[in-house]
Every structure is written in C-alpha cells, then in structure tokens.
C-alpha cells in the first residue's frame with residue numbers, strides 16, 4: 258500500500274491535527290506508512306515519472322519496523338513532513354521554484370517554493386528555536402519527490418581527498434578546510450614549539466565533487482569519521498531532514514528521536530543500522546596521518562671519556578685512577594618527528610660543547626716483572642772504573658763478577674729492566690747495602706755498595722725506575738756502583754744487560 262495523498266484530502270492538514278489523528282489510530286497509520294513500496298518506486302531510482310501525486314516516503318518509515326510506543330513520534334514527524342509537503346503539492350505543479358532548506362546553517366533538502374510550505378516551516382522553526390534559512394532555487398527537481406530521492410540528488414560538495422581517494426564529503430571547501438584544520442590540531446602533539454612543521458602525510462587536498470546529498474556530512478561528523486573511522490556518523494543531510502521532523506513532534510520521547518536519527522543513517526551506511534553504541538568506541542587508525550617535525554634545543558651532560566695510560570711501573574693487572582673524570586655540558590639540537598601525536602624519532606642534528614668534560618685518566622700496569630726489550634744503564638754515569646772478569650787487586654789475581662761504575666756518592670741508581678725485587682737492604686755481606694732483582698728467565702741483577710734503597714722485597718720494579726742511591730758500603734774501595742748480572746746463579750758479563 259502506498260502512502261499517497263489524494264489532492265484535496267485534508268486528513269493531515271497540519272501537525273496538530275495529524276498528531277491527534279495518529280494518536281487515535283497509530284496502527285492504521287503505521288501500516289499505511291511502512292508498507293510504502295520504496296524499492297519498486299521508480300523515482301527512488303532517480304527516474305521520477307511525470308504527473309504523479311506527491312508522495313512522502315521517508316526511508317526510516319519504510320524500512321524500520323516501528324514499535325507502537327514511539328509510533329507517536331513518527332506520526333508527528335510524518336505528519337509534519339506530510340503536511341508541509343502536502344501544502345506544496347499543487348505548487349509543485351504550478352511553479353518550477355523550490356526552496357533550499359538550511360537548518361542551523363546546514364543544508365537539509367528542498368521544499369516547493371510556496372507560501373503554504375515555507376510559512377509552515379518557518380513557524381515550526383520559530384516554535385522550536387530552530388535556525389532556518391530558505392534559499393530559492395530553480396531546478397529540474399521533479400514535481401513528485403520523496404526525501405530519499407532528495408538525499409540521492411547529485412549535489413555539489415567538497416571532497417577531502419587523500420592520495421587520490423575521497424575520504425569524506427562536506428558542503429563546501431570552507432567546511433572541508435575547517436575539517437582538515439580540526440583534524441590536524443587533533444593529531445598534533447600538545448606543546449609543540451612554534452617553529453614546528455605540521456603537515457599531512459602524503460597528498461591531502463580539497464576538491465570539488467558532485468555526490469548524493471546524503472553522503473555529505475557536517476564538519477563535526479567528518480572530523481569524527483576521519484579520527485575514528487569505526488564510529489558511524491548520523492549527521493548527514495538526510496538525517497537532518499528527519500531531525501527537523503523529529504523536532505516537530507514535541508510528544509516524542511528523546512529516545513525515539515535518537516532512534517529516528519540512527520535508523521535514518523542507514524541510508525548512508527549499513528553500520529548505522531545497529532544499536533548506536535555498537536558502532537562506537539572501536540579504536541581504528543585515523544584516515545589521515547599528520548606528521549609533525551620540530552627541532553628542539555636541550556642541554557645535556559657529557560660523560561667524561563676514559564683514557565687509559567699504560568704504566569710499566571705498575572704491575573700488570575693493577576690500575577690506578579690518576580685523574581678523576583668530570584662531566585661536561587653540551588647544547589644539542591634534536592630533530593623530533595611525531596606521527597599522529599606520537600614521537601617516533603629523535604636525533605641529534607647539532608651539538609655544541611659548552612663545557613668540555615675532564616677525562617678520567619686511568620693508569621694501567623703492564624709490568625709483568627719480566628725483562629723485555631732494551632736494557633738501560635743503572636747510573637747516569639757511563640764511566641767504567643773496573644770491568645767484569647779477572648783482575649789484579651792488591652797484588653793478587655782476583656775475579657770481578659760485575660762491573661764498577663764510577664759515580665759520586667748518592668747518585669741515583671735505576672733498575673736496568675723490569676723485574677721483581679728479591680732483596681733490598683743492608684744485608685748484602687760484601688755488597689753492603691744492596692738490591693737483588695729477578696728479571697725472569699733465570700736472570701738476576703745485583704746493585705752493590707748502595708747508600709740506601711727505595712724499594713722493598715716483593716716489589717715489582719720497572720725498567721729505569723729509581724730503586725736506590727750509590728754509596729760506599731760493604732767491601733768497597735770508594736764510592737761507586739757495583740752492577741752484576743747472574744744467569745741461573747752464575748755471573749755473566751753485564752754489558753749486554755745495560
């Protein structure tokens with residue numbers, strides 16, 4: 258059964274009258290409305306026949322099985338629309354003029370340009386504090402129409418296009434720009450510096466488009482759709498048409514009005530046909546990506562570098578901190594990148610040292626107590642006063658197991674190679690105060706007739722290290738250093754070891 262209103266009938270002449278009528282027989286009204294065969298209506302396919310009576314077939318009424326208790330509100334809505342449209346039936350046939358309807362600044366559809374229609378709308382708008390604007394247009398919209406048909410009319414719009422694909426449609430370019438601005442702000446991290454560069458990733462543009470009116474959404478809905486694609490908007494133009502209808506019925510409970518809006522959104526997307534809460538709060542990636550880049554300055558502490566110095570004076574495996582480290586300070590320029598508010602990278606692009614760190618210097622012992630490399634002289638003096646070997650001393654033949662080096666008393670005496678002190682002190686017998694060093698590999702070096710020693714038994718000494726001072730102790734004929742080298746206990750010529 259079609260909802261057709263024969264010309265001249267006054268069954269639903271105005272909102273108040275029709276509401277009463279519907280209250281009295283909601284079932285009949287419902288049957289009449291919901292059985293409208295929209296699918297077979299050629300006008301819903303965009304080919305309205307000529308000379309047909311005006312029909313009101315809101316989709317919500319056609320496809321939603323309405324419950325009795327809120328049929329009242331639908332009655333009110335339908336009655337308003339019917340009454341509004343009904344008043345214009347004759348006008349449609351008489352004049353080609355139409356009025357574009359803007360509700361709270363939003364385009365909602367078209368009504369015949371006839372006082373009976375427009376005045377009614379104005380009156381209702383006034384009563385409900387609805388901001389209403391009517392803009393006369395001349396168009397080839399057919400004399401007979403329904404809201405769904407209006408919603409499907411190709412309508413100029415602005416498309417937000419990302420990488421060539423339309424994302425959402427808005428009324429005009431200004432609205433699209435506003436949407437992009439809002440989205441960009443929403444996806445930009447707070448506290449970004451003024452010099453930050455914020456831009457959409459890829460190519461995002463606003464392009465003119467022509468789409469079905471129902472696909473055009475408000476800026477707020479467009480922002481929601483972009484930021485959280487899982488949430489379905491119910492704020493399309495088509496919804497707005499019914500919104501004014503719902504507002505027209507003061508008796509409709511709020512819940513009913515909400516249902517009307519959601520059911521109507523089914524025109525746009527199937528997802529909205531379910532309960533309103535089912536489509537919300539599903540996290541999804543925004544349809545657009547905002548990349549923010551900025552360079553920030555920061556002062557950082559520079560850890561002191563560690564410098565190792567090999568020290569032969571220290572036994573191997575022994576380390577000694579010679580100089581404590583002190584951190585420095587540096588000014589860094591850090592390039593940060595944020596994707597949809599999240600920092601994804603930060604790298605230092607420039608660094609200026611304000612205070613250089615003081616390195617930590619660590620001496621690292623290398624002395625294993627074993628001779629290696631060149632040997633050095635035990636004294637500064639290189640004057641040999643008595644060589645190694647047989648000699649005549651006091652008229653008799655005598656073997657000299659070392660070499661005597663002439664030097665003033667208390668001249669420094671040095672270790673001739675790395676080694677470990679075996680004995681040091683005044684108990685050297687004929688050697689007087691002496692030092693005996695083991696240099697490894699069966700080699701021992703002996704320093705005799707010293708005035709005093711500066712090392713002790715067990716100490717690792719390094720090549721060239723001061724170990725004592727020359728003197729005249731023991732069996733000595735005068736101040737000198739007796740230097741002796743033994744191999745596996747037997748004195749050998751010392752020249753190769755000095």
Ligand SMILES: [Zn+2]
Nearest residue numbers: 659660661739
């Ligand atoms: Zn000697």
